[in-house]
Amino acid sequence: MSSQVRKTPLVIVALVALNVILFAALVLNRADTSVSVGQASVGLDRGVGASSETVYRWKLVTTWPKRFPGLGLAPENFAEMVKEMSAGRLLIHVHGANEVVPALGVFGAVSSGSVEMGHSAAYYWKGRIPAAPFFTAVPFGMNVQELNSWLHYGGGLELWREIYEPFNLIPFAGGNTGVQMGGWFNKEINSIEDIRGLKMRIPGFGGDVFTRAGGTAVNIPGGELYTSLQSGVIDATEWVGPYNDLAFGFHQIAQYYYYPGWHEPGPTLEFIVNKDAYNSLPKDLQKIIEVATRAINQDMLDEYTARNNSALVELVEVHNVDVRRFPDDVNATFKSISQELYLELAAQDPTFKRVYQSYQSFLDGVRKYHSISEEAYYQMR
Amino acid sequence: MSSQVRKTPLVIVALVALNVILFAALVLNRADTSVSVGQASVGLDRGVGASSETVYRWKLVTTWPKRFPGLGLAPENFAEMVKEMSAGRLLIHVHGANEVVPALGVFGAVSSGSVEMGHSAAYYWKGRIPAAPFFTAVPFGMNVQELNSWLHYGGGLELWREIYEPFNLIPFAGGNTGVQMGGWFNKEINSIEDIRGLKMRIPGFGGDVFTRAGGTAVNIPGGELYTSLQSGVIDATEWVGPYNDLAFGFHQIAQYYYYPGWHEPGPTLEFIVNKDAYNSLPKDLQKIIEVATRAINQDMLDEYTARNNSALVELVEVHNVDVRRFPDDVNATFKSISQELYLELAAQDPTFKRVYQSYQSFLDGVRKYHSISEEAYYQMR
Numbered sequence: 001m002s003s004q005v006r007k008t009p010l011v012i013v014a015l016v017a018l019n020v021i022l023f024a025a026l027v028l029n030r031a032d033t034s035v036s037v038g039q040a041s042v043g044l045d046r047g048v049g050a051s052s053e054t055v056y057r058w059k060l061v062t063t064w065p066k067r068f069p070g071l072g073l074a075p076e077n078f079a080e081m082v083k084e085m086s087a088g089r090l091l092i093h094v095h096g097a098n099e100v101v102p103a104l105g106v107f108g109a110v111s112s113g114s115v116e117m118g119h120s121a122a123y124y125w126k127g128r129i130p131a132a133p134f135f136t137a138v139p140f141g142m143n144v145q146e147l148n149s150w151l152h153y154g155g156g157l158e159l160w161r162e163i164y165e166p167f168n169l170i171p172f173a174g175g176n177t178g179v180q181m182g183g184w185f186n187k188e189i190n191s192i193e194d195i196r197g198l199k200m201r202i203p204g205f206g207g208d209v210f211t212r213a214g215g216t217a218v219n220i221p222g223g224e225l226y227t228s229l230q231s232g233v234i235d236a237t238e239w240v241g242p243y244n245d246l247a248f249g250f251h252q253i254a255q256y257y258y259y260p261g262w263h264e265p266g267p268t269l270e271f272i273v274n275k276d277a278y279n280s281l282p283k284d285l286q287k288i289i290e291v292a293t294r295a296i297n298q299d300m301l302d303e304y305t306a307r308n309n310s311a312l313v314e315l316v317e318v319h320n321v322d323v324r325r326f327p328d329d330v331n332a333t334f335k336s337i338s339q340e341l342y343l344e345l346a347a348q349d350p351t352f353k354r355v356y357q358s359y360q361s362f363l364d365g366v367r368k369y370h371s372i373s374e375e376a377y378y379q380m381r
Numbered sequence: 382m383s384s385q386v387r388k389t390p391l392v393i394v395a396l397v398a399l400n401v402i403l404f405a406a407l408v409l410n411r412a413d414t415s416v417s418v419g420q421a422s423v424g425l426d427r428g429v430g431a432s433s434e435t436v437y438r439w440k441l442v443t444t445w446p447k448r449f450p451g452l453g454l455a456p457e458n459f460a461e462m463v464k465e466m467s468a469g470r471l472l473i474h475v476h477g478a479n480e481v482v483p484a485l486g487v488f489g490a491v492s493s494g495s496v497e498m499g500h501s502a503a504y505y506w507k508g509r510i511p512a513a514p515f516f517t518a519v520p521f522g523m524n525v526q527e528l529n530s531w532l533h534y535g536g537g538l539e540l541w542r543e544i545y546e547p548f549n550l551i552p553f554a555g556g557n558t559g560v561q562m563g564g565w566f567n568k569e570i571n572s573i574e575d576i577r578g579l580k581m582r583i584p585g586f587g588g589d590v591f592t593r594a595g596g597t598a599v600n601i602p603g604g605e606l607y608t609s610l611q612s613g614v615i616d617a618t619e620w621v622g623p624y625n626d627l628a629f630g631f632h633q634i635a636q637y638y639y640y641p642g643w644h645e646p647g648p649t650l651e652f653i654v655n656k657d658a659y660n661s662l663p664k665d666l667q668k669i670i671e672v673a674t675r676a677i678n679q680d681m682l683d684e685y686t687a688r689n690n691s692a693l694v695e696l697v698e699v700h701n702v703d704v705r706r707f708p709d710d711v712n713a714t715f716k717s718i719s720q721e722l723y724l725e726l727a728a729q730d731p732t733f734k735r736v737y738q739s740y741q742s743f744l745d746g747v748r749k750y751h752s753i754s755e756e757a758y759y760q761m762r
Contacts, residue, residue, distance in 0.1 A: 081668065085665055085669050087663070087664070087665035140762050143758060145525070145682065148679065148683050149683045149684075151683075152680065153684050153686070153687035154687050178754060179758045180754075242750065259754065260753060261754070262762070284465060284467065284468035288669075291466060291673055294679060294680065295672045298529065298675060298676075298678065302530045303533075303534050305526055305747060306531075306533075306534035308750050309743075309746045309747040309749070312746075312749060312750045313746055316749075325753070335762070362687075362690075365690045365691060365694055366687075370759065372562075372640040372704060373560040373561075373562070373641055373689070374559065374560050374759065375756070376560075376640055376641040377524060377560045378524075378755065378759065379756070380641060380643065381521050381643070381646065
């Protein structure tokens, strides 16, 4: 392990840091932890061109280590776009996880107004908002093209805003990885029988489904993931996709790389803005934030698509990774369990039900169109 | 025909107008026609907030009728975004085709500086730049997710800028429809034999491929398309996809709706900016243009995805449209002919060759990743 790990020490350190933070937050149930920081917006008289205008200085907290590949670059690119478009009138400082608040303290910190903005993912808040994962990704749900369309032309964003309103938050879609991978396994999966008794690190609804299918979904801090998989404490782990997985080095210790990522078929990240902070801005800066989030929402996908692509080539051609498709009966079981889960949660929570109905109705329609357009094209080209 | 047409007269009129314009431009070989208009940027002292800044007034010419669904809404949305982000310092007036220049006069008009911006599609300029279609869509090429990634993280945009530089133009990706439909047919296609002798309205590389496969690709002005198909002058026509096709009313006169759109698997539209006009702007307004084009590039896809989806439901469930897949041997023939065509063109034109190599190399890699991610997910969900 050690020699290979030395090749990518900073990435490993960052990943470990991220996961320690995430795990700690989960274990301690402190997802809403926020520490109070000073109000960061200060009005300054400053010359911009020939004019004198207020300069706003904001803090943006994230769930990712500073400049984490993909996820962590997006908020940095966002802040740079905003700075340039505003001619320096809105300066947003991006903080990595734990610099100002813990990784999963983002929601609480922005909600309270102790910082103005955050970059994270809605599904981390499912403990307080059961419907939140629909705005990120759910097992057997929409892919990135579909989710973007539901959000912006299918009523999804309006629902998201309504649900975050009581928390004094305005959400914006903030990037996407595309369909993720199914994970790294040290046992061959030939049928659903092979899931029974399998220990896998898989969070969220995906973990719930995995457990109902007979497996054991566990939370392992990222810092222990590599050794846990290597020593057999766990049999499998999911992570993201080739771009982030190659850097982590899982190919050195896992036998099989399964696809597709049924549990995360195109997760949308989120930008959240404190409503009072947003309302304090002039209209042009509000619009600059909105349009920049939209540009970043696509830019992150463009980055992941290019880098997943080249990383997969390296995994297969240089590292001889054994890439395998989940068997049909495994997919079918995961799928039927997912649908049962949504119906159960809809019966328990009226807001979940309303979001689920909007989401599922859009998905039912767009799936038909995509079966004869995007999907058919993939098959025949 | 008349009773149904009365249901959507404005759309039909717009479509007819678009196609008359396009056809006239093609026939007259006046793709680069531009009429001289006055320089539209004028500096005005105007109060913006507490400041006094220059207001730039630009003209943006398009290949589409004013506010044409999808394609024509994108530049309007762009202009509104720019106006709001710039607090009214950059006001862009959008002109429909033929208001200032003909539909295919966009490139020439922006190149000459008679107007500052245009919204069109690169493949219209293949007469003067054989490689231009790679920046829009080519048969059996990249889909929208892949093309966006190649442009922004694979070197595509740099090539596009280099190729447009001698024309004093800066291009930006400016929207996408996703995979289009294969077209409306009045003859059943059961094998490649059925293509022989078939008369179809299909432009661009798709038309070249269709002709080499034994068919007859024809250019019919949009104003005559409906009656030509109805009377049997042509056997088939392609258009866009359900959202635009439903409005046109093809389902009233064609028997079969074939998929997928092998000839246009996700065309990217373009914004082009005159380089001198761009350089005359302060940096913040330059960035506002760049970021707004990026946001619109995604927004148009979101719109098409939602509206193609609901239009397909209407076509199938209300109008009982017979939706069919092209047979495998037809696809295979079109594909091999497409590849021959690219190799021939690459041998004739060094720039084509360079762009083709960059494009094909990216496609070869991303296709592998998408076969186990996006495509595999479509198949198993």
